[in-house]
Amino acid sequence: EKTAIVIGAGVASLAAAIRLAVEGYEVDVFEKNEVPGGKLGLLIRGGYRFDTGPSLFTEPANIAALFSLAGESMEDHLPYEPVTVSCTYFYEDGGVLQAHRDPVLFAATLAEQHQENPAVVETYLRQAGNMYDRIGKLFTEHSLHQRNSFSMRSVIRALKTTRPAHLFGTLHQLNRKTFRNEKTVQLFNRYATYNGSDPYSAPGMLKLISHLEHNEGIYYPAGGMISIVNALYQLALRKQVRFHFNTPVQRIITHEGYVTGVVAGHRNHYTGNVISNMDVFFTYKHLLGHDYKAARLLRRQRSSSAAIFYWGIRHEFPQFGLHNVLFSGNYKAEFNCIFKQARVYEDPTIYINITSKQEAGIHAPHGCENWFVMINVPSVTGGDREAFRKHCRQLVITKLNRMLQTDIEPLIETEDFLDPDGIQDNTMSYKGALYGSSSNSAMSAFLRHPNFSKELAGLYFTGGSVHPGGGIPLCLKSAAIVSGLITKAEHKKH
Template sequence: MSMSVHKKIIIVGAGIGGMSAAIHLAAQGHAVTLLERQPRVGGKLNQIEQDGFSFDTGPSLITMPYVLRELFQAAGRRLEDYLDLQPLDETCRYFYRDGAILHAWRDRQRFAQEIARFSQHDAEAFWRFFNQARTIFAASADPFLYNSLGSPLDVFQTFLRFVWRGHYTTPEGEQDEPGERLRAVLTALSPSTLDQHVGSFFEDAHIRQLFDRYATYNGSSPYQVASVYSIIPYVELADGGWYPCGGIYALARALEKLAKELGVTIETSCEVSRILVERGRATGVVLDDGRVLRSELVVANSDVVTTYRELLSPAVRKQQRARRLEQLEPSSSGFVLLLGTRKQYPELAHHNIFFSDDYRAEFVDLFEYKIPQRNPTIYICATTRTDASQAPAGHENLFVLVNAPYLTARSNWQRDAPAYRNLVLDALARYPQIELADIRENLVYEQILTPQDFQRNYGANAGSIYGLSSNDRMAPFTRPGNRASDVQGLYFVGGSTHPGGGVPWLCCLARLWRA
């Protein structure tokens, strides 16, 4: 979006996408008002503080920190003056049901050596996988991440220019060849799934499961999502994982502070009931309290499907467009346990994955049967490994997450949550590498979050965490664009629009708002 004349702009939703857009627009001199239904900014990136425990309730890992730096640079600021980002030496610790433990080190050489404990073949294949994923990322970043998505022909032409450009040096100092770029583009456009792509490199089941799990970063299935999404593990492997001191919510505080310095007006506990559309153009919003706020442009950081269903009146929304959006598959949701324990569990790293012994069955439950996983993989984040301030001395703040199906007519988490909580804790007790059977008896704080909470608190379509899934091969082209095609002056940001969910992608999206 290019605007040379300063305008009055309203942004609906102060999630990461909305605040990033607000910062870019305000830095260009536009008058920006940011409206948030919750008592504080952040959207799904939020925080619960209770009894000395602090829990981040949304994203738990920062990748691509250079995108955040670019955002602050666009406002003439330094990220380091607002946020203390700490690199994690061990990105994640993987626990397998057969008793194995795998340490995913930030140092790639050390990580390859760790893989070699399972398979020497896979340790060598790791470098081939990484190099190809790097080239796929270089090929796909412009058409899929950093710019509004054009037609398939535009994307194809972008790929052709990438393949035939001259020699260049990669970020790791290596020379990239046209032949390598062509193979990467063919992989990116191939009908192969991420699981099939991973299987073409790795033989060991432990390693394949590790790389398959990256499909869940955008709420999809590795057995359905396209091989181009091998860029997700590349992003983590290239720059590592980061943690902002004070918790991930420190990022929301930093963006809020910067936005206010730039003159952005932020109203919290302020719910938008309708986007005003007059003569086919967005002209402002109507609030729940009856106030009418006028603007020249409206940016919706709310879920696109929810926006069409609830914020545009039937008189102005195109029914064909609304029906097409309703048919798009939501991403997975999540079942979350926030557990404060009086005991510490030193075998845990900052990030931990407890893999099930039947990974494919999990995604059948998620996307075919649409039921809570009967044999789930479980994620635990223990931020006290890096930041002792997040729990009282001698205690743990455990964020426990299981992928859950998006809401359907059969969903009843009010009924099912207590039993599913017990299923998850029972599953954790069965891993022989670590003693977690006594979590219940050491609990001093507990809260459960279900897909219904994500729907109610954040207006997430069907309770999805990441907006729309990427399971369909045409997802990059069917995902809603950033400009409404049927309402002039209405734009979209957030996980349900291009380029998709995840903190770095939402901040990448902010590049679209440069003048």
């Protein structure tokens, strides 16, 4: 009998379970919460609905692949559409820029509003695309950590042909050299935050993230991000995956260098394949009791966390689109605060996601909007949570009032709040880090934990805290790597 147990039901777990079920495995998923999805959650408050975590959907091909493996079509179960304006940016000097997903139109807007040379913008995005195809794909689609791995050698070969500025310079240095206007530099620096990193430390290589938004483009799944979870969960059920909700895994059982199962719901469950979708730090610390190994993982700096207000707003703001960013006046000081001083910056960059722009009258009452209002904060837990909430609220409202020239507070009809402690409690992400460890050094991408254990045969890792990284697309790719490793190990046995 081919069997596997998955710990946690985040997006990577759902993908791994589907892949293994298609390969003929009997799969059991144990999840401590009462619903699947992990960081991808749903909140309904009054007449408003909110996606609680991720809001940006790129690379639908990762999900389409799961449906086609199962002999089904993504369009039938998870309809989605392209979004023409990727993001609307607001600057402290009153400038507003609509970033079109189309690279040529985007370059033309940057030429008109920021006096950039459109050819420079187009070349930058083309190079980002080339880098993604040459290095990004190799890196994200393979486990690089097996001895003498062919893919590791290929990545090193590809890196040797990459300009040093992408490897040894920071993203900020690269962008400052490329663009004329500081406001364009800030816009392209922001891509470092897509994996919770600091553009003033992270390598220029992260420029390839802009490719996903402007060459491939962003999408909106009908019903919002929660539809991704619902569609994958239903697909897993159709493939006979068994889910056990409200059932935390308490321990991984091992015997002489092999995993033999887990303890969940105070019962032993046996299998030779255990896949942890739990943060790798907590897996070592709580499920294996390997304190030394867990402590070693903390040598890598955590990615940033977030403070989020979910506001039902009794008003419509035509200047906003689906994705909006109100930039800080001093980006460098903001990142310095988050990563070096571990505190919230006084003038934080605010991201606002409003899905009622896509589904008016459904995600918010008519004439109203559902605002997901997020600022980046350090991954720190255990402080005075009420004081933290009040502090963030005051900073956000002051900035919004100033930049929108409106008194926001009386328009807030419903309010919920999520902080790093809440993110840690909900999904066991250490210190509420959104993307596991950060990419704040040239080598950090290579130093993430592998997708398998080198000490315990049969133990695998998937999700945002391990290779290749956080964010939905990379989590889905980690699931593909893990199922590949398991089926390869199975073939070796026979």
